Amino acid sequence: MTWTQYLAPLLKGAQVTVTISLASIAIGAILAFAAGIARISSNRILSGIAFAYVALFRGTPLLVQLFWFYYALPLIGISFDPVTTGIVTLALLTGAFGAEVVRGALVAVPLAQHEAARALNFSRTYTLWHISMPQAIIEMMPPFGNLAVQNLKDTALVSLISIADLTFQAQSLRNITLDSATIYTMTLLGYFIIALFLMFVLRFVEMKLRRGPAFPRSAHS
Structure with missing residues (x-):
């Protein structure tokens, strides 16, 4: 086989990678805001639940998490298809x-x-949504960009399920x-191109947020 014959299956796999990455990033962002806000909540129960969630998933390997959701969770009657499992775990x-x-x-x-x-x-x-959040979200963008790229790289582990x-x-x-x-060089380039696209999009969003809304000046100003 020549390298051109590798393109079709690799592109097919890249579509699955992009789907899983984008879906888990979107769901993960929602979870991040929910848990992040809960962490600073005055409600101790809410804050405690958020702390336990963050500590558990930050303190255990992704591979073990994938295996737990895919192999262990069905033993208690809860099971997902492989793609859903990958998305949920990464999210x-x-x-x-x-x-x-x-x-x-x-x-x-x-x-x-x-x-x-x-x-x-x-x-x-x-105060949270109109004063704190508009300022904080701008500072979140660079680390969120890093998390998005890390998420993309982590998708490589879903092949194991x-x-x-x-x-x-x-x-x-x-x-x-x-x-x-040849195959792994093309695979590296594939991940790199997808990562570049992610970084470009997030950098564009960050620049828009830093500039703020542009309001046309009044003719009388």
Whole structure:
């Protein structure tokens, strides 16, 4: 086989990789904000649950998490197909790391602004979403970008639960052809191109957020 014949199966695997990565990033971002906000909540039960979730998924290997969801969870009557398992596991891991990014950015908002909000009799909810969050979310973007790329790289492990992603397709081709150099070089380039696209999109969003909304000036100003 020539390298051009490797393209079709590798592209098919890349589509699966992108699907799993984007889905788990989106769900992980929601979990990150939910857990990050809960971590700084005055409700001890809510804060405790969020802390336990973050500690569990940050403190255990992704591979073991994948195996637990795929092989152990069905023993108690809960099972998912391989792709769903991959998405759920990666989303939970990304959400756990992202929660600390959210918590850190919110805590970094100057205390004086919280005191000013209290002086103006703003509620905690209003202060969070209209004062703290708009400032914090800008500072979250660089670490979220790193998490997105890490998530993409972590998708390579889902091949171990029989998901035909980019790594799975590469390994299958290599077993047939023994052309390790060509196949794995193309696989590396595939991940690199996808990562570049992710970084470009997130960098674009970050620049838009830093510029803020552009309001046209009044003719009388």
